[in-house]
Amino acid sequence: MQQAIAVLDSGVGGLTVVKEVMRQLPHEKVIYFGDTARSPYGPRPPIEVRHFTRQIVDYLLQFNPKMIVIACNTATAVAIEDIRARVSIPVVGVISPGARAAIKMTRSGMIGVIGTDGTIRSQAYESALKQISPDIQVYSEACPLLAPFVERGLFSTESAHTIVEQSLNSLKEKPIDCLILGCTHYPFLMDSISRVMGPEVNLISSAEETARDISTILSQRGMQSQSYEMPIHQFFCSGAPPVFRQIAESWLKEYIPFMPVVWQVPTII
Structure with missing residues (x-):
């Protein structure tokens, strides 16, 4: 077998x-x-x-x-x-694969991370990123509404875009050129996240x-x-x-x- x-x-x-x-x-x-x-x-x-x-x-x-x-x-x-x-x-x-992918992609050294409360609270991504490149600037944001939305199968709806926009509102103003999708649910919302963050921000999925x-x-x-x-x-x-x-x-x-x-x-x- x-x-x-x-x-x-x-x-x-x-x-x-x-x-x-x-x-x-x-x-x-x-x-x-x-x-x-x-x-x-x-x-x-x-x-x-x-x-x-x-x-x-x-x-x-x-x-x-x-x-x-x-x-x-x-x-x-x-x-x-x-x-x-x-x-x-x-x-x-x-986490380590996602951090490596972001390090390869960033040009400015300014990286955003979104994730669940638990992931962001653990600072696991910040630790993984700085272990590779200590000078990296990390901007983290917990987005607790997103994973439950995906679990309900609503990731393709217009409501999903509204929830994403609300969740990423403060991160949009940060000078990042990469955003790590620090929850494996978030690639389901890739289109909405991309629309909110704009074409100048590369989205990193660890998959x-x-x-x-x-x-x-x-x-x-x-x-x-x-x-x-x-x-x-x-x-x-x-x-x-x-x-x-x-x-x-x-x-x-x-x-x-x-x-x-x-x-x-x-x-x-």
Whole structure:
């Protein structure tokens, strides 16, 4: 049986990473878990996010994955080292890849970061950016309304643009040339964010760089899939399967030739 890459998120946001993994690594199987019953993670205390992340990882380990991808910025910020200490397989997060992508892109050294309350409060992006380039100027803004809006499947509506405009109002005035989308839900709102911030601000999603990290680790460790058949991916969520299915099909249909199978998994408490 083909070993899978296990991807987890607080909800549907990690599908943005899955989409890029499927594009770059089309022969790798993905098992995805979205904790839709307990989303969003941003307002929750770090100890609770770590607890939830452990539970999901324990659930995913039954499938014997070869790698775990924490495709949630909040969980990456507060739980990745804990998970790395608990498992023997590679664990990849989304913050370091996003920071590297922004460093490559910026010309002025002025970088904006938007994320959940938990991610911004952790200062994980500022730390990752300054570790690479200490002179970088970072402007951070918590946008707690955006991820719940995506979870409800409303990211293509005009209301989404209004919420984005309200959330980014103060950041528009900052002298940034790059904006890190520090929540994997935010690429669903890419068009609205781009309209608000203007063409002079490059938007950075960690998904592409994270997929490159995954590819590099698999290659270095000789863990790439040897199958030339298209894999059968698996999707799990902890609540509201119809909404999850609708969003997953809408986002991934260009990259997968089948209808995602979503199981109703009992909420893990």
